[in-house]
Amino acid sequence: MNNWDMETEVLVIGYGLAGAVAAVVAHDAGSQVLMLEKGKYPGGCSILAGGGIKCVADVPGAIDYFTALSGGRVEPSLITAFAEAMSGNEAFVRRLAATDGAEIKAVYKVGDEPIAVYPFLGRESLYEVRVTKVPGFSGFPWVIASRLNGVNMFKMAMDNVEARKLPLMLSTAATRLVTNAQGEVIGAVAQSQEGERRIRARRSVILACGGFEQSPWLKHQYLQGTPFHSMAPLTHTGDGILMAQKVGAALWHMWHVHGSYGFKFPQYPIAFRHAFGGRRLAKRPMPWIVVDRLGKRYMNEYPPAPQDTSHRPMEVFDPDLPGYPRIPSYIVFDEAGRRRGPIAQPLAIADYLYRWSNDNSQEVERGWIIRRDNLTELAEVIRTTPENEGKMNPQNLEDTVARWNEAVVVGMDALGRLPGTMMPIKAPPFYAVPVWPVITNTQGGPVHNEKQQVLDPLGQPIPHLYAAGELGSFFGHLYELGGNLGECFASGRIAGEAVAAEELLP
Numbered sequence: 463m464n465n466w467d468m469e470t471e472v473l474v475i476g477y478g479l480a481g482a483v484a485a486v487v488a489h490d491a492g493s494q495v496l497m498l499e500k501g502k503y504p505g506g507c508s509i510l511a512g513g514g515i516k517c518v519a520d521v522p523g524a525i526d527y528f529t530a531l532s533g534g535r536v537e538p539s540l541i542t543a544f545a546e547a548m549s550g551n552e553a554f555v556r557r558l559a560a561t562d563g564a565e566i567k568a569v570y571k572v573g574d575e576p577i578a579v580y581p582f583l584g585r586e587s588l589y590e591v592r593v594t595k596v597p598g599f600s601g602f603p604w605v606i607a608s609r610l611n612g613v614n615m616f617k618m619a620m621d622n623v624e625a626r627k628l629p630l631m632l633s634t635a636a637t638r639l640v641t642n643a644q645g646e647v648i649g650a651v652a653q654s655q656e657g658e659r660r661i662r663a664r665r666s667v668i669l670a671c672g673g674f675e676q677s678p679w680l681k682h683q684y685l686q687g688t689p690f691h692s693m694a695p696l697t698h699t700g701d702g703i704l705m706a707q708k709v710g711a712a713l714w715h716m717w718h719v720h721g722s723y724g725f726k727f728p729q730y731p732i733a734f735r736h737a738f739g740g741r742r743l744a745k746r747p748m749p750w751i752v753v754d755r756l757g758k759r760y761m762n763e764y765p766p767a768p769q770d771t772s773h774r775p776m777e778v779f780d781p782d783l784p785g786y787p788r789i790p791s792y793i794v795f796d797e798a799g800r801r802r803g804p805i806a807q808p809l810a811i812a813d814y815l816y817r818w819s820n821d822n823s824q825e826v827e828r829g830w831i832i833r834r835d836n837l838t839e840l841a842e843v844i845r846t847t848p849e850n851e852g853k854m855n856p857q858n859l860e861d862t863v864a865r866w867n868e869a870v871v872v873g874m875d876a877l878g879r880l881p882g883t884m885m886p887i888k889a890p891p892f893y894a895v896p897v898w899p900v901i902t903n904t905q906g907g908p909v910h911n912e913k914q915q916v917l918d919p920l921g922q923p924i925p926h927l928y929a930a931g932e933l934g935s936f937f938g939h940l941y942e943l944g945g946n947l948g949e950c951f952a953s954g955r956i957a958g959e960a961v962a963a964e965e966l967l968p
């Protein structure tokens with residue numbers, strides 16, 4: 463016998479955006495819902511997000527675009543289902559907005575360009591909505607976010623959960639799923655401060671508990687480079703992946719992370735992202751270059767989505783070293799660069815609050831940013847740091863910066879930096895900071911079908927188990943900005959409707 467402590471129809475594990483959407487939709491479709499959240503606050507990664515929510519204006523065009531974006535890693539039927547679901551996002555967001563009067567803005571272009579990032583067929587079929595204002599709301603006390611659209615969006619989602627009085631257990635982590643003799647998922651075991659709770663779910667369990675951004679073990683197993691740091695909340699240890707695996711789920715997209723290079727200092731358990739977010743702006747100068755541990759430049763530091771893909775060139779392994787010549791790398795800039803504005807943009811829940819100084823001077827004083835009068839001395843200091851292991855070559859660094867300055871003059875970079883983004887590095891003193899691969903969020907998790915049912919390795923649904931959000935995301939090749947939030951709305955809706963249609967288990 464199972465000795466249940468509690469009973470519900472639909473158990474939603476994780477109260478980020480996907481969990482909130484799934485819970486609201488399942489409730490509105492007539493189901494009794496209970497939500498569990500491991501953290502002491504709701505929000506997960508969702509509450510830190512910039513708040514761009516991708517939507518689809520034209521389904522056939524979006525199918526072309528998502529097909530190119532998926533690089534052959536996602537089946538056509540799933541691409542079609544995803545495009546169709548994303549086409550319902552704006553109407554759904556507006557429905558949620560009616561609860562608290564949130565203001566919604568649709569954005570189709572950035573300057574003259576379509577808002578979708580990559581130059582694939584169907585690019586014009588995508589647009590974004592943003593929650594620009596929630597009346598009377600100016601931010602959560604427990605979150606440091608740079609852009610209000612993201613916290614507005616989560617506030618709107620929370621207002622909908624609260625308006626429906628959906629029961630919620632905070633600081634309660636699901637630890638495993640419970641199945642019956644037929645392999646159907648019939649509930650979960652959770653750990654709260656009061657002890658273990660066995661919760662029966664008579665219709666289904668929806669896993670909406672995000673990624674493995676803060677699991678050292680999963681990162682070591684699935685990502686080539688190491689170490690990867692993250693700015694995600696510390697609760698994000700891939701619990702949903704492990705729980706789903708234990709009941710027979712297949713995994714996908716585990717290698718794919720939305721990330722960049724960024725900063726990690728021992729005083730803070732989370733990483734800080736660099737200050738260039740959103741889309742690349744062709745005329746926004748970036749003050750730094752990135753060099754490897756030996757002092758050589760190797761990447762375009764400012765790709766089309768600067769908080770995505772630039773960790774990828776860092777993951778190279780050199781068997782002759784042996785090791786990772788690009789982990790850590792170093793950003794290098796000069797006095798003019800230091801004065802241009804903060805190089806980092808910490809985003810976090812308030813427990814890990816850090817306010818980066820506008821001119822970076824505070825971080826120079828802390829010793830996080832290395833300052834020296836010339837490049838040779840700068841390289842010598844880097845060489846003595848434990849993570850560099852004596853690899854930095856001062857002549858390499860001098861040559862790299864000299865070549866960079868020549869490239870800036872002619873406005874042409876062999877690695878593809880756009881001329882309007884290039885700045886010379888020649889006004890002393892000079893600065894360097896180690897940078898690491900930093901995960902914004904992971905995309906891997908259990909494979910799902912068009913109904914968000916979790917599948918086993920033979921493609922069969924695991925009965926009464928669903929996944930939504932970034933846990934087993936659609937994005938398994940190239941990420942589209944705003945795509946994860948768009949997916950939370952789309953997949954949360956699909957899962958919420960599907961569980962409400964499930965027969966009640968006896």
Ligand SMILES: Cc1cc2nc3c(=O)[nH]c(=O)nc-3n(C[C@H](O)[C@H](O)[C@H](O)COP(=O)(O)OP(=O)(O)OC[C@H]3O[C@@H](n4cnc5c(N)ncnc54)[C@H](O)[C@@H]3O)c2cc1C
Nearest residue numbers: 476478479480500506507508512636672931932944946947
């Ligand atoms: C800084 C930052 C900026 C971003 N900007 C954007 C953007 O502008 N647009 C965009 O589309 N995407 C953006 N993303 C990505 C996007 O925010 C996430 O992919 C998305 O919000 C994930 O939502 P989710 O509901 O799946 O998971 P989350 O929002 O991460 O929620 C998962 C929740 O599950 C909880 N949980 C974990 N384990 C358990 C357990 N065992 N039991 C109970 N609860 C558990 C977690 O504590 C968490 O609260 C950004 C991400 C970050 C970190």
